Amino acid sequence: MSLDAQEHRLRAWCTLNDYELVGVMVDRGLSGGRADNRPALQEALQAVGKGDALIVYSLSRLARSTRDTLAIAESLDRRGADLVSLSEKIETTTAAGKMLFRLLAVLAEFERDVVAERTSLAIRHLQSLGRFIGGQVPFGYRVIGDWVYPHEGEQEAMRIARALRGRGMALRSISRELANLGFLSRTGRPYIPKQIDRMVKSKTTAATGAPPVPD
DSSP: OOHHHHHHHHHHHHHHTTOOOOOOOOOTTOOSSOGGGOHHHHHHHHHOOTTOEEEESOHHHHOSSHHHHHHHHHHHHHHTOEEEETTTTEETTSHHHHHHHHHHHHHHHHHHHHHHHHHHHHHHHHHHHTBOOSSOOOTTEEEETTEEEEOHHHHHHHHHHHHHHHTTOOHHHHHHHHHHTTOOOTTSSOOOHHHHHHHHHOOOOOOSOSOOOOO
8 A cells, every 4th residue: 555545545534533633643655664774663662652653554564573462562662642543444552452462463474484494495306396586696507597406616626626635735725727728717817725715615416497598
């Protein structure tokens, strides 16, 4: 719902419930991740006093975490002010309203956590199949279309580096040996010791779900 539509709902509630609307505070373009990073919300909390009410369109517009939501409610309670959420149709003017408010705050955070968890699982699943989902391509691999494939030259450089390191060769010596064999970094220069160390310790493996490498 647009900000204008939300404001219309807030004004309508004030009219129906005989409340005088003294101000509309909007944090335009700001995330609700942290309550203390939202100037308009902080201004609204400072403005309310005894007998007043802070009205929000929904709890998700008030705060993203249960901790912040409950902290705001407790701050209002200490001031003798109420909290009203239009979407959830709750008010903290009664004991039952306060209980429902706390319950919905917990459920709202649980729902956000479930969505985040599912998104993370989906991303890991796509990665396991060899799908490219953005970001930096790991050394030893290349992207063709939407898929990640082993880079034959870099994979060979990794195998040689591991073998030489296993024989006790120093990182700088491995770099020189790779350069002599024609294995250079993506910038066309010999690998630096830090890159050699990452190559040796890398545990990345080729994904098996990608289709055959296109011609």
